[in-house]
Amino acid sequence: MEFTNRLFAFLTFLGAFLAPLLLFGILFIFLKEASLALGKFGFFQFIASAEWDPVFEKFGAAVPLTGTMIVATLSLLIAVPFALGVALFVTEVCPARLQDLIRLAVELLAAIPSIVYGMWGLFTLAPLMARYVEPFLQKVFSPLPIVGFLFQGTPLGIDLFTASVMLSIMIIPFTASVAIESFYLVPPVLKESAYGIGATKWEVIKDVIFPYCKIGILGGIGLSLGRALGETMAVAFVLGNINLFPISLFSPTTTVTVKLANEFTEADKDLHLSALFYLGFLLYLLSLLVIAGSKYFIYRVQKK
Amino acid sequence: MEKHILRRKFFNYLALLFTIISASWGLFWLFFILFDVLRHGLSALSLTLFLADPTPPGEEGGGLRHAFVGHLLINLIAILLGVPLGILGGTFLAEYGRNWKISGYISFLADTMMSVPAILVGAFVYAVLVKPLGHFSGWAGGVALAIIMFPVIVRTTEQMLKLVPWTIREAAFALGAPYHKVIWQVVYPSVKTGLFTGILLAIARVSGEAAPLLFTSFNNNFFSLDMKGPIASLTVTIFVYAMGPYEYWHAQAWGAALVITLGILLLNLTARLILKRRRPR
Amino acid sequence: MIMSLWRGLVAVCFLFVFFIFSVWAKDNLNGAGSTFVYPILSKWAYEYQKATNVKVNYQSIGSGGGIRQITERTVDFGASDMALTPEKLSQANLLQFPVVIGGVVLSYNLPELKGKNLVLSGDIICKIYLGKIKNWNDPAIVALNPGLNLPAKPITPVFRSDGSGTTAVFTHYLSQVCQDWAKEIGYGTTVNFRVGLSGKGNEGVANYVKRTLYSIGYIEYTYAIQNRLPAALLKNSAGNVVKADDSTFQEAAATAQFDPGKHFYAWLTNAPGKNAYPITGAVFVLLAKAKPEVNKAVVKFFDWVFNNGDNMARKLGYVPLPKAVKNKVRAYWKQNGIY
Numbered sequence: 020m021e022f023t024n025r026l027f028a029f030l031t032f033l034g035a036f037l038a039p040l041l042l043f044g045i046l047f048i049f050l051k052e053a054s055l056a057l058g059k060f061g062f063f064q065f066i067a068s069a070e071w072d073p074v075f076e077k078f079g080a081a082v083p084l085t086g087t088m089i090v091a092t093l094s095l096l097i098a099v100p101f102a103l104g105v106a107l108f109v110t111e112v113c114p115a116r117l118q119d120l121i122r123l124a125v126e127l128l129a130a131i132p133s134i135v136y137g138m139w140g141l142f143t144l145a146p147l148m149a150r151y152v153e154p155f156l157q158k159v160f161s162p163l164p165i166v167g168f169l170f171q172g173t174p175l176g177i178d179l180f181t182a183s184v185m186l187s188i189m190i191i192p193f194t195a196s197v198a199i200e201s202f203y204l205v206p207p208v209l210k211e212s213a214y215g216i217g218a219t220k221w222e223v224i225k226d227v228i229f230p231y232c233k234i235g236i237l238g239g240i241g242l243s244l245g246r247a248l249g250e251t252m253a254v255a256f257v258l259g260n261i262n263l264f265p266i267s268l269f270s271p272t273t274t275v276t277v278k279l280a281n282e283f284t285e286a287d288k289d290l291h292l293s294a295l296f297y298l299g300f301l302l303y304l305l306s307l308l309v310i311a312g313s314k315y316f317i318y319r320v321q322k323k
Numbered sequence: 324m325e326k327h328i329l330r331r332k333f334f335n336y337l338a339l340l341f342t343i344i345s346a347s348w349g350l351f352w353l354f355f356i357l358f359d360v361l362r363h364g365l366s367a368l369s370l371t372l373f374l375a376d377p378t379p380p381g382e383e384g385g386g387l388r389h390a391f392v393g394h395l396l397i398n399l400i401a402i403l404l405g406v407p408l409g410i411l412g413g414t415f416l417a418e419y420g421r422n423w424k425i426s427g428y429i430s431f432l433a434d435t436m437m438s439v440p441a442i443l444v445g446a447f448v449y450a451v452l453v454k455p456l457g458h459f460s461g462w463a464g465g466v467a468l469a470i471i472m473f474p475v476i477v478r479t480t481e482q483m484l485k486l487v488p489w490t491i492r493e494a495a496f497a498l499g500a501p502y503h504k505v506i507w508q509v510v511y512p513s514v515k516t517g518l519f520t521g522i523l524l525a526i527a528r529v530s531g532e533a534a535p536l537l538f539t540s541f542n543n544n545f546f547s548l549d550m551k552g553p554i555a556s557l558t559v560t561i562f563v564y565a566m567g568p569y570e571y572w573h574a575q576a577w578g579a580a581l582v583i584t585l586g587i588l589l590l591n592l593t594a595r596l597i598l599k600r601r602r603p604r
Numbered sequence: 605m606i607m608s609l610w611r612g613l614v615a616v617c618f619l620f621v622f623f624i625f626s627v628w629a630k631d632n633l634n635g636a637g638s639t640f641v642y643p644i645l646s647k648w649a650y651e652y653q654k655a656t657n658v659k660v661n662y663q664s665i666g667s668g669g670g671i672r673q674i675t676e677r678t679v680d681f682g683a684s685d686m687a688l689t690p691e692k693l694s695q696a697n698l699l700q701f702p703v704v705i706g707g708v709v710l711s712y713n714l715p716e717l718k719g720k721n722l723v724l725s726g727d728i729i730c731k732i733y734l735g736k737i738k739n740w741n742d743p744a745i746v747a748l749n750p751g752l753n754l755p756a757k758p759i760t761p762v763f764r765s766d767g768s769g770t771t772a773v774f775t776h777y778l779s780q781v782c783q784d785w786a787k788e789i790g791y792g793t794t795v796n797f798r799v800g801l802s803g804k805g806n807e808g809v810a811n812y813v814k815r816t817l818y819s820i821g822y823i824e825y826t827y828a829i830q831n832r833l834p835a836a837l838l839k840n841s842a843g844n845v846v847k848a849d850d851s852t853f854q855e856a857a858a859t860a861q862f863d864p865g866k867h868f869y870a871w872l873t874n875a876p877g878k879n880a881y882p883i884t885g886a887v888f889v890l891l892a893k894a895k896p897e898v899n900k901a902v903v904k905f906f907d908w909v910f911n912n913g914d915n916m917a918r919k920l921g922y923v924p925l926p927k928a929v930k931n932k933v934r935a936y937w938k939q940n941g942i943y
Contacts, residue, residue, distance in 0.1 A: 023503055024501045035412040037408060038473070042439075044447075045443065101349065108342040131531075135531070139356050221339070252534055283446065296450075299443050307435060311435045
């Protein structure tokens with residue numbers, strides 16, 4: 020009996036130990052595979068170089084890293100206000116019977132596989148963007164002085180703008196669910212005392228709920244960011260995959276994930292494959308930082 | 324009314340309006356996408372899609388039997404590997420390791436692992452299972468999906484087990500039961516619904532992945548049951564067919580997308596329905 | 605306790621079933637590489653399976669991928685439209701032989717043309733892809749196409765995002781006819797394209813050209829036919845304007861030097877000949893020297909193809925290897941002990 024117990028305990032320990040083993044194992048393997056490129060290009064040179072030339076074997080991470088960050092940031096900028104709006108709707112505005120339904124609907128948005136998003140993006144969203152939305156935006160905004168340059172270029176629909184809009188829809192649920200949980204945690208007495216002195220709903224939201232939930236909201240945003248950084252399939256369909264810095268919202272560009280998906284099985288030179296692993300390594304570090312940081316924020320909020 | 328009160332009321336209505344718009348924004352896209360997938364995919368659904376194998380590129384017709392079967396097999400491997408290991412891990416964190424400090428760290432790491440980009444997991448499995456062994460394989464694809472599934476199951480198991488009050492275990496200990504028996508015969512049965520829904524949700528998550536399969540199970544134009552070699556999967560097939568130029572490929576891709584989306588939505592709804600039914604207990 | 609035993613049993617059954625199927629599986633061959641050859645290779649594989657029950661699973665991931673995967677020995681054979689030099693072959697310990705010939709066409713999306721064919725020259729194509737010619741109604745293009753209604757719209761060039769032999773053939777041609785290209789970009793399976801959109805595989809480029817107005821892309825001839833995309837008429841090295849079809853491809857292939865001593869390394873671009881099509885290429889199959897048993901099976905497949913596959917190739921717009929070359933290839937196989 021005691022032996023079975025010890026055996027089982029050991030097995031469970033192995034199971035748990037698998038988590039850090041995998042996490043650090045992935046880090047180690049990536050570093051090992053990237054070592055060739057690491058040795059050749061170093062750190063700063065690799066990050067700063069915008070070249071990606073498999074013929075002359077010169078590789079640099081500047082374009083995919085920039086692309087990843089711009090796409091992620093843009094999609095966050097679009098998603099966060101809507102996500103917070105949804106969360107507020109569910110917790111403050113919506114009648115109680117509908118709350119669960121709306122929460123379910125928002126979570127279903129996250130459940131749709133990203134490849135279906137990508138396909139839908141290519142066949143439906145991109146043509147809509149190319150035919151109606153982008154030309155309209157171009158007509159309205161490009162004559163304006165400071166922001167005008169953002170709307171230049173041929174609106175093909177396969178560009179930064181479409182990818183960011185699509186990604187923003189995908190990441191709404193992450194911020195929204197965490198925000199909803201945080202908003203529920205606000206002690207009712209705080210809200211009631213504010214109403215008691217005559218505050219409007221918006222003022223309660225602005226001055227009581229948001230400050231109280233600051234950290235939780237940040238955590239939720241961080242989770243959405245983590246998802247946006249790592250998204251591959253959806254973006255691969257509509258980003259255009261060219262190793263150039265985007266010069267406007269309507270430029271095609273590339274991200275680390277899209278580059279990996281396109282070139283991984285096809286890199287015919289060792290240095291090329293190693294450079295791809297190097298990119299993957301950098302993305303891994305970045306995602307881990309963002310995700311771990313966000314989880315830590317959320318953890319602190321939940322401890323209260 | 325005084326001007327500044329009107330102003331406050333105005334902003335209040337504006338904010339209210341914005342929350343309604345946001346909720347509508349989210350709902351709109353959900354229904355639009357689902358409707359679009361339904362519209363395009365419904366016409367492609369036929370017995371041929373499920374029972375026939377693909378034709379050479381450019382020749383109309385054929386089906387996706389190889390991809391449906393391959394997808395099921397790969398996911399089965401992922402479940403057989405990921406679920407037991409995940410439950411074991413979660414059990415340690417909630418039971419044997421309950422008071423150890425390291426459990427808190429491992430739990431945090433598992434939580435973080437849940438959001439690692441799937442394509443990086445695929446690259447990792449390529450480096451350790453595909454390159455050294457010299458061929459793509461359904462096993463490698465299953466392992467990649469299992470790695471993605473594993474932390475989700477660990478966390479769900481841990482959370483479910485921690486919900487069980489300690490007193491229940493004490494009662495069993497008082498009767499003289501060893502710890503492993505307490506877990507198997509008392510704790511597990513009381514959380515089996517919660518665990519089951521957690522597993523359903525994890526499967527829903529993993530079955531929609533394409534990126535980790537790109538360099539592990541790769542793809543196969545033929546129907547194959549040989550997991551030691553490359554295997555077709557629904558998600559990778561959607562990727563290849565949607566990116567291709569042939570109209571009949573696009574139609575079949577929509578059909579596959581419809582099946583996968585409906586399947587995943589069903590899993591999600593079932594899981595949540597089961598959870599809801601449990602609450603009044 | 606009983607429940608868990610039950611479940612354990614079910615799991616074991618499943619695993620057992622897998623192993624049975626894994627061991628029982630027939631000799632299947634796995635190949636990967638060129639998207640250029642994908643339509644005909646899949647057709648050959650489909651018919652071969654009907655004839656012999658052996659499945660040849662070919663994945664079109666681009667020639668770069670084919671070269672990489674056979675070098676890593678993760679597939680049984682690779683296919684590439686760019687021939688590897690004898691040095692590279694001995695470095696990676698590979699064998700190489702051609703199997704079929706095809707052409708790369710420039711397809712475009714210009715509804716204004718209403719079906720009439722566009723005429724282009726190597727110089728113009730070069731400048732379009734360098735970004736130096738930006739609009740369809742550029743005087744250089746108009747000069748070659750006096751009767752056509754070319755719109756004043758910007759050109760979107762489409763190129764390959766993956767390692768592609770089609771790109772290698774295309775850029776090799778450009779390097780031959782355009783000094784700027786040779787100097788600034790060069791040729792290879794992946795080059796630093798300056799402007800435009802990139803698609804994955806010939807399939808992806810064809811897809812983008814089909815759905816993007818005023819775009820132009822380089823694709824293998826079959827993809828243009830199968831997708832009802834137009835193919836530009838090109839000015840060849842003799843100064844004549846030629847259409848893409850099997851006679852012009854054949855004329856380009858006629859002057860190719862397929863030398864078994866050099867593992868058949870050859871380029872067919874910008875070939876001399878009155879009506880030779882300027883962007884022609886051959887598809888090469890790569891085998892790992894160290895796997896003689898697998899190679900024998902692969903060679904059996906291609907021997908069947910040489911005997912039975914010519915008409916299928918012609919139907920899809922490819923040019924089968926001339927008999928003399930086929931015999932050279934068979935002799936090469938014999939020499940290397942796999943035939």
